[in-house]
Amino acid sequence: MSTLALSHVTRAAGETLPARPARIQRFTRETALLVGRGLRTIPRVPTRLSDVTIQPLVFTLLFLYVFGSAIHIPHMSYQNYLLPGLIGQSLAFGVIGAGVATATDFNSGVVDRFRSLPVTRLSVITAQVVGQILEQILGIAIVAGMGLALGWRPHMSPWGLLELVLLILLGLSAFTWFGVLMGMIVKSSDAMQGIGFAIVFPLSFLAGTFVPISGMKAVPRVIGEWDPLSALVAAIRSVTQGTPAQGSWQLEHPVVSMVGWCFLIIAICVPLALRKFRQSS
Numbered sequence: 001m002s003t004l005a006l007s008h009v010t011r012a013a014g015e016t017l018p019a020r021p022a023r024i025q026r027f028t029r030e031t032a033l034l035v036g037r038g039l040r041t042i043p044r045v046p047t048r049l050s051d052v053t054i055q056p057l058v059f060t061l062l063f064l065y066v067f068g069s070a071i072h073i074p075h076m077s078y079q080n081y082l083l084p085g086l087i088g089q090s091l092a093f094g095v096i097g098a099g100v101a102t103a104t105d106f107n108s109g110v111v112d113r114f115r116s117l118p119v120t121r122l123s124v125i126t127a128q129v130v131g132q133i134l135e136q137i138l139g140i141a142i143v144a145g146m147g148l149a150l151g152w153r154p155h156m157s158p159w160g161l162l163e164l165v166l167l168i169l170l171g172l173s174a175f176t177w178f179g180v181l182m183g184m185i186v187k188s189s190d191a192m193q194g195i196g197f198a199i200v201f202p203l204s205f206l207a208g209t210f211v212p213i214s215g216m217k218a219v220p221r222v223i224g225e226w227d228p229l230s231a232l233v234a235a236i237r238s239v240t241q242g243t244p245a246q247g248s249w250q251l252e253h254p255v256v257s258m259v260g261w262c263f264l265i266i267a268i269c270v271p272l273a274l275r276k277f278r279q280s281s
Contacts, residue, residue, distance in 0.1 A: 030119045034127030052139030083147035085209035088233035091171035095179040096196035098132040102183025103192045133172045154240035174262035181273040231257035
């Protein structure tokens, strides 16, 4: 007997039908299913991971051996200075990856197919965010592993390691939501990639990722001292090496500044992204 026929028989018999799953359980299950769908496409399109696999390797080798031969950091090896900066940069580059993936899904009709399914709208966009965070974690793990192999030696207690993990997850969440919002606004993967690099790349250079901010000229130094990415880089460097930067208030209190910036980005981008998604439905 079909499910529909059984349903009619049950109603006719006056029996109580099982209640629909609770909304939170349904949302969680649908989000997990959509995240799994996204991850299953990776073996078919492995180039999707090029920005979190090949690019971090190139950046690490290029900047370590090119800049490292010319830059002297007092009381610290260049590996210990550079690798926390590259991890912070990887968090910020999540904007580009999330934006490109979101724009691609909108243009390819994937989102339209999801809307035709009996799934909650929130699970569609949340699955996009979670999937992108998982991909970015892979990129950060590659950067950290490469750095350890090339001489990076972080100085952390177990509590410091936990703090680092929590900061990375918070940063990934904030910048991924920002990227998803940008992808829905731009709706072009090529345009999103160009805009993302135009925003993130200059800010990452001014953030003290590769050279100390204190040695810059007046104008770039002021921008770097209050650059949101500076807080990310300084926070991770402070946790892993125990050396907070000197300069502006946010550089002297990097962890607090990073948490503040991330919560501000999340508070702005999440409601705007959800509103934009509903308007485009």
